Amino acid sequence: xxxxxxxxxxxxxxxxxxxxxxxxxxxxxxxxxxxxxxxxxxxxxxxxxxxxxxxxxxxxxxxxxxxxxxxxxxxxxxxxxxxxxxxxxxxxxxxxxxxxxxxxxxxxxxxx
Amino acid sequence: xxxxxxxxxxxxxxxxxxxxxxxxxxxxxxxxxxxxxxxxxxxxxxxxxxxxxxxxxxxxxxxxxxxxxxxxxxxxxxxxxxxxxxxxxxxxxxxxxxxxxxxxxxxxxxxxx
Numbered sequence: 750x751x752x753x754x755x756x757x758x759x760x761x762x763x764x765x766x767x768x769x770x771x772x773x774x775x776x777x778x779x780x781x782x783x784x785x786x787x788x789x790x791x792x793x794x795x796x797x798x799x800x801x802x803x804x805x806x807x808x809x810x811x812x813x814x815x816x817x818x819x820x821x822x823x824x825x826x827x828x829x830x831x832x833x834x835x836x837x838x839x840x841x842x843x844x845x846x847x848x849x850x851x852x853x854x855x856x857x858x859x860x861x
Numbered sequence: 862x863x864x865x866x867x868x869x870x871x872x873x874x875x876x877x878x879x880x881x882x883x884x885x886x887x888x889x890x891x892x893x894x895x896x897x898x899x900x901x902x903x904x905x906x907x908x909x910x911x912x913x914x915x916x917x918x919x920x921x922x923x924x925x926x927x928x929x930x931x932x933x934x935x936x937x938x939x940x941x942x943x944x945x946x947x948x949x950x951x952x953x954x955x956x957x958x959x960x961x962x963x964x965x966x967x968x969x970x971x972x973x974x
Contacts, residue, residue, distance in 0.1 A: 753903075781961050792865070792952055792965030793904065838903045842961060847917045849894070849963065851903030 752776055753841055755852035763860050768826040770855050772839030775820065780843035782815060784824045787836045787854070796837075797824070829859045863887060865966035867953050873972045874943055881939045882969045886955030893936050894963065895928055896952040904952055910936060943973045 754773045762768045770784075780801040785793035799806040799813045799822075806813050812825045822839055836854045866885045874880050886893050891912050896904035907926070909917040912933035925943075930936040940947055950970050954963035 758901075783962065785965075790967070792954070792967050795962045795964065798962060840903075847909045847911075848906045848919075849904075850906065853901065853903050 751853075753839060753850050753852040755837075755839060755855050757855050758853070759856040759858070761858045761860060762829045764831055765828045768824075768829045768833065768857055768859065770824040770826075770837050770839075770857065772822040772824075772852050773820060774822070774841050774850075776841075776844050777817070777820060778844035779841040781841070782813070782822050783840045783842070783849075784811075784813060785838045785840060785851075786833075787838065793838060801843075826857075829857075831859050831861050833857060834859050865953060865955050865964050867951075867966040867969050869969060870967060871970045871972075873974065875974050876945060877942055879939065879941045880943055880971065881937055882951055882953075882971075884936045884938070884953030884955075884966060886935070886953070887957070887964055888934075890955035890957045890964070891933065892956040892958060893930060894954045894956075895936070895938050896954065898950040898952055898968070899948075907938070940971075943971075945973050947971060948973045 752775050783798040784796040786796050787793045797808050797811045797813050814823045836856045838854045839852045840849045842849050868883045893910040895907040898904045908928045910930040925941045928938045950968045952968045954965045
């Protein structure tokens with residue numbers, strides 16, 4: 750059973766425009782949410798996170814939005830740059846375990 | 862370099878052989894995770910250590926897999942009697958106590974022939 754879903758395997762965006770990556774989860778007990786970026790041949794790199802007591806967290810060009818009622822998480826990148834081209838994973842934490850559960854990833858391509 | 866390191870980076874082995882991977886976390890991080898990642902999937906949780914105590918294991922971790930963190934510093938993951946289905950990237954991540962953001966190593970890519 751997939752507790753975390755990223756339904757878009759890939760996304761292409763023009764440089765300078767907004768990239769929106771989405772993530773859905775099933776368990777309302779998760780209380781911490783993270784986004785990671787992964788380049789080929791490297792491990793994932795932490796990008797931004799949000800706890801369940803907030804609905805928005807911003808860090809430079811990256812903003813994460815959390816909609817707890819919809820069990821939905823999104824990452825906005827504005828403006829998108831070619832160096833943002835990577836695979837993005839959302840991850841959830843909590844629900845009484847030590848586990849982080851990752852989505853399947855979305856490959857973002859920013860076109861120059 | 863003070864990041865998470867993993868060795869070896871690549872391992873090719875024949876089916877039935879045993880393999881061992883090592884992870885050296887960031888020095889002040891007391892929490893350590895192992896993950897497995899296959900093509901088109903996200904990292905899949907295998908096991909978690911807090912200091913030297915193994916506090917959680919995935920049900921996916923068969924009895925051929927074992928992990929240790931003997932002094933609460935580096936960790937090893939051993940796979941006995943490897944099978945072709947074990948071919949994957951094995952990732953290690955560490956976290957500082959009180960925080961939730963994991964720092965990943967570059968991974969060990971295992972190929973079982």
